[in-house]
Amino acid sequence: MSTATHHKGQPDTAAPAIELRGISKAFGPVQANKDISIRVMPGTIHGIIGENGAGKSTLMSILYGFYKADAGEIFILGQKTAIPDSQAAIAAGIGMVFQHFKLVENFTVLENVILGAEDGRLLRPSLAKARKSLRNLATEYGLDVDPDAVIQDIGVGMQQRVEILKALYRQADILILDEPTGVLTPAEADQLFRILDRLRAEGKTIILITHKLREIMEITDTVSVMRRGEMTATVKTADTSPEALAELMVGRKVLLQVEKQPARPGATMLEVENLHVTDEKGVERLKGISLEIKAGEILGIAGVAGNGQSELLEVLGGMIPGTGTIRVNGQDLDLTGKHSDGRSRRARGIAHVPEDRQREGLIMPYTAWENSVFGYHNDPAYQKNMLLMNNAGILKDADDMMNRFDVRPPNPRLSAKNFSGGNQQKIVVAREIERNPDLLLVGQPTRGVDIGAIEFIHKQIIALRDQGKAILLVSVELDEILSLSDRIAVMFDGQIMGERLPGQTNPQELGLLMAGVAGKAA
Amino acid sequence: MDKMPKWADVILIPLISLLLAAIISALVILAIGEDPIAAVKLMVNGALGSTYGWGYTLYYATNFMFTGLAVAVAFHASLFNIGGEGQAMLGGLGVALICLFVPWPHWSLALLGATAAAAVFGAAWAAIPAYLQARRGSHIVITTIMFNFIAAAVLNYVLVNVLRPTGQMDPATGKFPTATHLPTLHDILSPLGIAFSKAAPANVSLIVAVLACVAVWLLIWRTRFGYELRAYGFSESGARYAGISPFRITMLAMMISGGLAGMMAINNVMGEAERLVMNAVEGAGFIGIAVALMGRNHPFGVFLAAILFGFLYQGGAELALWTSIPRELITVIQALVILFTGALDNMVRMPLEKLFLALRRKEG
Known part of the structure; x- marks a missing residue:
């Protein structure tokens, strides 16, 4: 806190807060994580960026004990640590804030905070202890929340604070946030970043998973880029640019700004x-x-x-x-x-x-070709006769359409659920736009x-x-x-x-x- | 990526389930001091060892094909029709009315008329729960099962008070006219030079049932209605997006389902009994659920599963006849098959999925 650049990292002298060495994880034939190694220094914010399906969530799930890695080791503060389940992760001082909050809607903030961390059979002592501890956390980190508010009555920004408080109440020194700004307004996101700044200043280590380049540039000290299950780069945020990161993520140059002419509005x-x-x-x-x-x-x-x-x-x-x-x-x-x-x-x-x-x-179990006419399936063009649909014709059209819209893999016989999010969306967009x-x-x-x-x-x-x-x-x-x-x-x-x-x-x-x-x- | 190859899903899992059911059944038979191997021999011999046995096995299988298809069609729209029993009872009423009161010149015309009547009565009986579900949100499982009891009461009333010939003690209709009697497999096969038991009840309805399997396959996978039906079954919100009317799908799916269940009556009422009796359906409506489950709701699977259950029925009857294994134990064996192929499906599926994943990883 002594220098003007206080929020951009701490000296690299201590052992890393987290070190992953050679983590690999496969789901069937899919290699979700391939030989991944990172070091996250204490008191820093480390961004992990990558496209959907790049393996970010899998990696964090391994760190939080949801999945077991096929190979590799985890070190917490220099100590080799096994994390077989989330209890072990919590014991190792790791807290996770999920993209979709895991809160009981009709419980109060206080009740949610102690849920799963009650001290005994009777609730009252736990609640009293938690109330006191929440008050301390609020002053320490600027995390003000009314402990008696019911979750469903407070906004998403507040709910997210409760998730952070839950982790801190469990003595987490390492916080993992998965796409934390997805549901926030810009103002709420700014508030969140101020909180993260404060947490960093108090020595907490934060891992921020996101796909938004702007956030990475704004708040992180270092950033790791993942692509197709591999860690393609780890760089100091100050030494990189959004364009360079995007290129690392996708593997080719991308246009971040859409090119378009001014509109020519008609009737x-x-x-x-x-x-x-x-x-x-x-x-x-x-x-x-x-x-x-x-x-x-x-x-x-x-x-x-x-x-x-x-x-x-x-x-x-x-x-x-x-x-x-x-x-x-x-x-x-x-x-x-x-x-x-x-x-x-x-x-x-x-x-x-x-x-x-x-x-x-x-319809997720439907094949791509079946989905390619969904909603338009009554069109006479898709009927063979009075009774039957022209499945062969639809299949052929779908094949053409998938080539035009670069849907990968270009196999119309695959079920929609087997495509990545981006390719699923391409199927929908193609279907709707092709109808002119x-x-x-x-x-x-x-x-x-x-x-x-x-x-x-x-x-x-x-x-x-x-x-x-x-x-x-x-x-x-x-x-x-x-x-x-x-x-x-x-x-x-x-x-x-x-x-x-x-x-x-x-x-x-x-x-x-x-x-x-x-x-x-x- | 699917967790395991399709053949494992549709063939291997049912076979393993069946094997497990057989092993437990064998243990039960051992426990009451009988010889399981002899029992199996007796069942196979009794159900498949003669054209007489086959005649009964196929007769039961015909019933189960209709009720199994009924459950399968509704299931594709994610509707669980467990009212097959009642719909088949009402189908029987339709068959009885059309056979008794229309002077049919020939069995083939009578079969067409009776099939239509059975389907209409079954469909109408299913339409009421369907409407209550589609418009009032009354759960179809609850209403269809209640309608089974109502159907039994209706049938009871009609048989006792309306259709029973005067002077007859038994709550049943009179014998149908000879012109409506359906040819049995013996009648069909003997002109072709194939000897088939004269006493067995399997009849021309079997062919109708097989045609129904083909028709249901076409309906579900080749027509616009089938496309909408499955889409609705997979995702109601998706159907709403596409402009598929939930009301229409619910009504039509249930009416087709009820119609198929009702059509069973051309086999048991018209083909076998040749009159309508009180307990004509004999639980076939419920067996249809197991048949559809085991057949993975696919018409071809239903066809195979129906024959298996036909075998169990006929083989079980033989067991009860020739050994001291009580009739109730036969029900236990059938229940075990249902339990393993239906309710305990995941018990076999999950280890198998793991096995296939492990195998694939080794290859890869």
């Missing part, structure tokens, strides 16, 4: 007026949305997940009923009746890349998709726009919204907080809108 394609949606529990999810998209234009919807973006996509895609007016090409859509289903929407020239490809966009729709609804197009595929999918979306189609893009990735959209609307609590032009706004301003702080009139 209005989609008009939404005063749209309301109430869910099955009677909660109003959309509270009077109005927006319009012109042909040849991308409207990006920014917002923290759960503020009505999903419902907006679903009502437009015919998956749920709503009230209000939606016009496509000047014609009203049926929002409640017989023609308010996905099939009717497709007939009206609306294609939909849904937010959750595994639960909605694809007037309006394309896109939800989280690159969630869980590797950088190479992101670039490709973005190009496809831009190309469709340039053909004069209207595109509604919903994403929780602000960078994606900023780089693709021609206009940006920010949603909060079922309403549109405001519209901005990407060139005239910044993540901070959008972040405020996303948090429900009304900005100046657009």
Whole structure:
């Protein structure tokens, strides 16, 4: 804390907090980790970056005792340590904050913190002890949380703090955070980074797993890059650049910024007026949305997940009923009746890349060729006769389509579940774009998709726009919204907080809108 | 990547399960002081050693093919139809009505009419639970099983009060007219010069059952409806995304399922008894669940599993007849087969998956 560069690392004199030597792990024929060695010095933040399926999560699962490595050794503070299960990991001072929180929703913060770490059969002494210890942790690290708040009543940022507190309560000196900013607003992410900074200053060691280059550059001291199960490089963050890291991740040069021409908007394609949606529990999810998209234009919807973006996509895609007016090409859509289903929407020239490809966009046990017509399977082109489908024809078309969209492996007979996230998404995007729709609804197009595929999918979306189609893009990735959209609307609590032009706004301003702080009139 | 090759999944696992069931059954037979090897010989001889035995084995198998297909079709839509028993009872009622009250000129026309009637009655009986599930969310497992009891009560009432000929003591319909009697395998095969037992009940319905297997295969894997049915079965949210109506799938899948269960009546009611009696179904509706489980819900698997269960039924009856092994023990053996092939599937599957992974790693 004595020098100005306090937050960029500690002297490298002590033994590494964690050292992995020659870790290998295979799942059947898939080599998830291949001879991986890293050293993480105490009091530093070490980033691990890599595409989906590069083996980051497997490596951390080995460190946390979920998997047993086929080969290799783990050293904690210079001591060789066996970690057969998560109990052993906790005993060795390792704490993990998962991407999906492992909290009991209807328990209080305090109850969640002691869960699994109770001292005896009676709860009261444990709770009292935990309360005291939480108070100390709060002052020590700036981790303020109301110990009596119920988890379901607090925001995701707070929930994440509870996860960190859980680890610290169990005396963790080494914290592993798996994609911690995925669910946070930019402001919440900044807060998290301040906390991590403080933890580092107090001597904790942090491993940060992420696929966001910006975060790596912002907070880490050293960074390791993983590709296809191998550790391709470990460098000091100060000595590298986002471009260099991206190249190490993908194995070739990638364009981080999407290249696109200014939009040439045409006639209005989609008009939404005063749209309301109430869910099955009677909660109003959309509270009077109005927006319009012109042909040849991308409207990006920014917002923290759960503020009505999903419902907006679903009502437009015919998956749920709503009230209000939606016009496509000047014609009203049926929002409640017989023609308010996905099939009717497709007939009206609306294609939909849904937010959750595994639960909605694809039938996971179906083969790629079966999935290649999913939603369009009633098209006469796919029927052999009155009774039977033209499976051979669909298979052939799927084969062509997979080649055009560079789906790997290009085998239409494989089940969707056997493709990587990026290739699954390519199948969905290909299917929807090939239909040449007037309006394309896109939800989280690159969630869980590797950088190479992101670039490709973005190009496809831009190309469709340039053909004069209207595109509604919903994403929780602000960078994606900023780089693709021609206009940006920010949603909060079922309403549109405001519209901005990407060139005239910044993540901070959008972040405020996303948090429900009304900005100046657009 | 799949954990093991497909052949291991569809052939090896059922065979190992079957073997385990056989071993336990052998131990049980040993424990009551009988000779298991002699018992197996007796079962094989009784069920497969003569055309008479085959005639019974195939007769039972025909029943199980229909009820097994019924369970399989619904299962592909992730609906668990355990009302096959009641649907088959109602199918029998349909067959009885059409055979008794329509003057059929020839058995072939009567068979067509009876098949249609059986299917319609079975489908209608399945349609009510289907509607309750699709519109009211009443769980199909609960409603279909309740409908089995209601079906029994309905049948009881109809047989006692409506269809029973005056003066007859027994709650059953009168004998169906001769024109509706179906040719047995003996009648079919003897013109071809093949001798087949005259006394065995297997009849032309077997051919209908095999055709039904083919039709179900086409329906599930080659038609648009089958595509939607399986998609709905795998992922309801996916179906909603694609614009597949859950109501339509639930109704149609259950009605096809009920129709297939009902069609069993052309075998047991029209082909064998030639009149409708109270307990005509004899649990075949429930055996259908085991048959579908063991046949992996694939029509060809159902076909094979139905023949296996036909063998167990007929062989079991022989055992009870010729040894001091009590009839109840036969049920125990059948239950063991169901237990191992159905409920304990994972017990065999998991070690086998591990084995295949280990083998593959060695190769790789």
